[in-house]
Amino acid sequence: MPTLTIHHIGYLVKKIDKAVQAFLALGYRIEQDAVYDDIRKVTICFLVKDGYRVELVSPASEDSVVAGLMKKYKNCPYHICYEASDFDADYAWLTANGFIAIDSPTPAPALGGREVVFLNSAVIGIIELLR
Ligand code: NI
Numbered sequence: 001m002p003t004l005t006i007h008h009i010g011y012l013v014k015k016i017d018k019a020v021q022a023f024l025a026l027g028y029r030i031e032q033d034a035v036y037d038d039i040r041k042v043t044i045c046f047l048v049k050d051g052y053r054v055e056l057v058s059p060a061s062e063d064s065v066v067a068g069l070m071k072k073y074k075n076c077p078y079h080i081c082y083e084a085s086d087f088d089a090d091y092a093w094l095t096a097n098g099f100i101a102i103d104s105p106t107p108a109p110a111l112g113g114r115e116v117v118f119l120n121s122a123v124i125g126i127i128e129l130l131r
Contacts, residue, residue, distance in 0.1 A: 005085075012066060026049070099121050111130065
């Protein structure tokens with residue numbers, strides 16, 4: 001059983017500047033200004049409130065990894081990211097327990113280059129695992 005710590009909630013938004021303003025109006029503060037992830041073709045901004053961290057993810061082009069999700073879900077939370085205590089072991093444990101990798105571990109520019117992998121569960125949807 002891995003020890004996973006919740007790192008952030010990923011929130012899909014179409015217009016990131018307007019979304020930031022809406023979260024600021026709710027009392028969030030900006031933890032990290034918008035960063036462009038050229039691997040995934042998304043713009044990412046981190047906000048925090050009450051100990052919760054929200055990651056705004058906005059598609060930057062038609063071939064963005066979230067372009068399809070954006071069409072399907074519009075603006076909404078769509079993943080919870082878990083920080084691994086032992087990435088390789090935790091990743092193996094998850095894939096042995098119903099989570100199917102939808103990409104491979106890849107550096108995330110918005111997280112200082114730390115590796116992340118996305119997995120899908122048929123019963124709870126998308127999660128992200130952070131090394
Ligand atoms: Ni995320």
